[in-house]
Structures are given as C-alpha cells and as structure tokens.
Amino acid sequence: MRKIRAKRSASHKVVDCAPPVRRATRGNAQGVLTATKLRRQTVNENTTLVERPSPQTPAVASIELEERNPSAAGEAPAPERFTVFTGLDVHKDSTAIAAAEAGREAPRFIGTVGADLSELLKGLKSLGKPEAMLVVYEAGPCGYGLARVLRARGYACEVVAPGKIARRPGERIKTDRRDALMLARLARSGDLVKVMVPDERDEAMRDLSRAREDAVAARLKARQQLKALLLRQGQRYTGKSSWTEAHERYLAGLSFPHAAQHLAFTEYRQAVKDGHERVERLTESLRAQVEPWRLKPLVQALMSLRGIDFVAAVTLVAEIGDFARFAHPCEVMGFLGLVPSEYSTGQTRRQGEITKTGNSHARRVLVEAAWNYRFAARISRGLQIRQEGQSKAVRDIAWRAQLRLTRRHRCLSARKLHPNKICVAIARELAGFIWDVAHQVKLSA
Numbered sequence: 001m002r003k004i005r006a007k008r009s010a011s012h013k014v015v016d017c018a019p020p021v022r023r024a025t026r027g028n029a030q031g032v033l034t035a036t037k038l039r040r041q042t043v044n045e046n047t048t049l050v051e052r053p054s055p056q057t058p059a060v061a062s063i064e065l066e067e068r069n070p071s072a073a074g075e076a077p078a079p080e081r082f083t084v085f086t087g088l089d090v091h092k093d094s095t096a097i098a099a100a101e102a103g104r105e106a107p108r109f110i111g112t113v114g115a116d117l118s119e120l121l122k123g124l125k126s127l128g129k130p131e132a133m134l135v136v137y138e139a140g141p142c143g144y145g146l147a148r149v150l151r152a153r154g155y156a157c158e159v160v161a162p163g164k165i166a167r168r169p170g171e172r173i174k175t176d177r178r179d180a181l182m183l184a185r186l187a188r189s190g191d192l193v194k195v196m197v198p199d200e201r202d203e204a205m206r207d208l209s210r211a212r213e214d215a216v217a218a219r220l221k222a223r224q225q226l227k228a229l230l231l232r233q234g235q236r237y238t239g240k241s242s243w244t245e246a247h248e249r250y251l252a253g254l255s256f257p258h259a260a261q262h263l264a265f266t267e268y269r270q271a272v273k274d275g276h277e278r279v280e281r282l283t284e285s286l287r288a289q290v291e292p293w294r295l296k297p298l299v300q301a302l303m304s305l306r307g308i309d310f311v312a313a314v315t316l317v318a319e320i321g322d323f324a325r326f327a328h329p330c331e332v333m334g335f336l337g338l339v340p341s342e343y344s345t346g347q348t349r350r351q352g353e354i355t356k357t358g359n360s361h362a363r364r365v366l367v368e369a370a371w372n373y374r375f376a377a378r379i380s381r382g383l384q385i386r387q388e389g390q391s392k393a394v395r396d397i398a399w400r401a402q403l404r405l406t407r408r409h410r411c412l413s414a415r416k417l418h419p420n421k422i423c424v425a426i427a428r429e430l431a432g433f434i435w436d437v438a439h440q441v442k443l444s445a
C-alpha cells in the first residue's frame with residue numbers, strides 16, 4: 001500500500017496547479033467540498049498558472065508558461081500607442097468602416113462609403129489622428145494599393161490573412177457590417193495575422209510571372225481541344241512525343257472530308273500556335289525584367305539547385321519574396337502548405353494530408369522540381385552552367401540537397417509509398433534547402 005501511495009504522489013508533481021488535498025474520509029463532508037472546489041477551479045485568459053518548484057518538472061513548467069503567456073506564444077498585444085482600431089471590409093464598389101476604442105467597450109459601426117478614396121479618408125479623419133489609429137482589412141482581390149496609400153498618409157495599415165481569422169461554428173449570418181466590426185474587435189485584441197505587403201517592383205514581377213503561368217494554362221487548353229477534335233475524327237498520332245517538329249509535319253499533312261471540319265482544325269491549330277508564341281514572349285519579358293531587379297542574385301542562386309531552372313526560380317522568388325522574414329525552414333514549409341495536417345488528442349496522434357495553405361503557385365513549382373530527384377545524384381552540363389559564378393557555400397548546399405533528396409526518394413520508394421506522396425515529401429525538404437541557399441545571398445536594400 002505504501003508503494004502505491006508513493007507512485008501517486010510522484011504523478012501529482014507533473015503539473016501541480018493546486019496544493020495537494022488530503023483524501024476525504026467517509027464522514028468528512030467538509031473535506032469533500034474543499035477537494036471539489038479545488039478541482040473545479042478555473043482560470044481566465046489573463047491568469048498565469050503558478051507551479052510549485054519541483055526539480056523533476058522544469059520542462060513541463062516552461063511549456064505551461066509559454067502556452068499561457070501571450071507574448072511567448074506569438075500573440076503580441078496591440079501597441080499601446082494606438083487608441084483607435086479601425087476595421088475595413090473592402091469591396092470593389094464600397095467599403096464598410098467600423099472602429100473600436102482602446103479598452104473594453106464594444107466596437108461601433110461608422111458607415112459604408114463608396115469606392116472613392118476621398119470618402120474613405122474623410123471617414124477615417126473623423127475617428128482621430130492617423131498616428132494614433134491602426135487600420136486593418138482582409139487580403140483579397142483589391143490588392144495592396146489601399147494599404148500603400150494609407151501608409152503614405154501616415155496611417156498604420158495592416159493587411160490580414162482571412163484564412164487565419166477565427167470564426168464561430170454557429171455563425172450563419174455574414175454581412176459587411178459584421179465583418180468590419182469583427183476586424184475592429186480582433187485588431188484591438190491582437191488576434192489577427194498580418195501578411196507581408198510586397199514592394200511595388202516585387203509585386204510587378206509577380207504579376208508578370210503569373211501572366212506567363214496563365215499563358216501556359218491557355219496553351220495547354222488549346223492543345224487539348226485540338227487533340228480532342230483529332231480523336232473524334234479517328235486521327236491518332238503514333239510518334240513518340242507531341243508538339244515537336246515531327247508532330248507539326250504530321251498535322252500539316254492531315255485532311256478532312258468536309259470543309260467545316262478543316263476550318264475548325266485550322267482555327268484550333270492557330271490557337272495553339274498563338275498560345276505558344278504568347279508563352280515565348282512572356283518568357284523573354286521575364287528574362288529582360290529580371291536584370292534590373294534587386295532580387296536577381298537570389299534568382300541566380302536558386303538556379304544552382306537541381307530541378308529549378310530560370311522560370312521556376314523567378315516564380316519562387318516572386319511569390320515568396322525575401323526569405324529573411326522566415327527564421328526557420330519549417331516556417332517556409334508551413335507557408336507553402338507542405339506540412340501534414342494533424343489532429344491529436346491525449347495519447348492519440350493522427351496526421352493527414354498536407355494543409356495546402358499559403359501560396360499555391362510556389363507549391364506547384366516545388367512539387368514539379370521534386371520529380372527530378374528520383375534519379376541518381378549528378379551534376380549535368382546544364383546544372384554546371386547555372387552554378388557558374390556562385391559561391392562555394394551555395395554549390396555545397398546544392399550538392400548536399402542532391403545527396404539527401406535522392407537517398408530519401410530511394411528509401412521512400414522501397415517502402416512502396418505512392419509516388420505522389422514521395423514527391424510531396426521531397427518537395428517539403430527541398431523547401432528547407434531553398435531557405436538555406438537564400439540565407440547565403442546578400443541582397444541590396
């Protein structure tokens with residue numbers, strides 16, 4: 001019996017939020033009430049749990065303090081210099097305005113203005129001075145132009161991630177008024193996650209990169225439509241690969257019994273040709289615009305990695321931006337949505353598919369680049385040309401990436417995993433090597 005009691009007392013020392021309670025006897029009703037009150041004690045969000053000093057549990061105590069301390073958990077409180085927190089629900093033709101004063105009072109709805117910037121500035125001016133106001137709005141199709149204008153006029157403006165806003169499961173009503181009030185309230189409590197507002201030059205390069213991506217998708221659609229027409233007419237190409245010179249000679253020799261079919265075939269073929277020329281023009285424009293870009297050294301450094309050519313490097317840099325904002329490679333992996341989802345409770349841990357949050361354009365490029373690591377590690381002639389002029393540190397990281405990722409691919413393939421899962425796992429680790437390469441490059445201000 002003594003051994004059992006000793007074990008129980010040791011287990012109570014793991015997390016001892018309340019003083020030990022003496023076991024109540026059958027006739028001691030007061031002891032039962034005391035034990036019940038101590039076990040049912042609650043703490044609010046501002047209360048810090050105080051643990052008794054114990055040499056056996058320093059790690060557990062530190063974990064509890066980090067979870068209860070908002071600043072340690074990354075939830076920095078709102079700056080004290082702000083007295084008004086303004087939430088904007090921005091749309092194409094209107095903007096709803098709500099404001100929350102510093103303190104505990106409920107936020108109030110100011111009104112809805114049109115798309116004219118002067119109306120919005122007039123509404124903000126009535127709320128207070130720009131230096132004492134924090135303005136927030138959700139990232140969306142309206143872009144970052146409003147944030148740049150407000151910052152130029154002295155306002156502290158933040159663009160927040162809509163996917164990181166906590167919403168109640170029971171809410172079934174959504175209006176512009178409610179959204180603006182919610183943004184003002186969460187801005188005051190510091191529960192919003194802001195996104196990086198890119199430089200105008202960086203955003204312009206991103207728009208050009210996405211224009212080329214759209215052109216590639218349009219070219220693929222035109223090619224599929226042409227192949228569908230040929231398949232309906234029983235025309236099957238027996239060559240090795242399509243859209244080569246041999247395939248073009250094959251298409252030039254086709255004939256159809258009806259003039260309408262030949263006209264349709266000609267239009268589809270012309271659309272394919274136009275799409276290909278559009279992709280080539282945008283690719284050349286990318287090469288020309290990268291030359292004066294401040295992130296050009298980073299683009300050249302990423303091209304030292306296997307599977308990342310010029311277009312892939314430009315896409316990654318344009319979509320992710322400055323890698324200095326990520327303190328750890330895991331942050332880049334999470335930003336790209338390449339980490340597995342998880343639902344764990346107690347002793348049960350369940351991991352599912354990747355989260356797919358963050359930037360889908362950069363994630364697609366990484367997954368495509370990861371397929372190159374299914375082959376043995378080697379430095380091809382094209383890769384050697386791309387690595388010319390790079391520092392030894394960058395070249396060493398690229399070679400370590402090849403050794404690590406090719407070996408990882410072989411190990412996962414030996415476990416008979418699905419090829420797509422293997423490719424995503426390789427892409428996740430490749431993001432870590434990209435982060436390492438980016439931190440070796442010094443960028444100009």
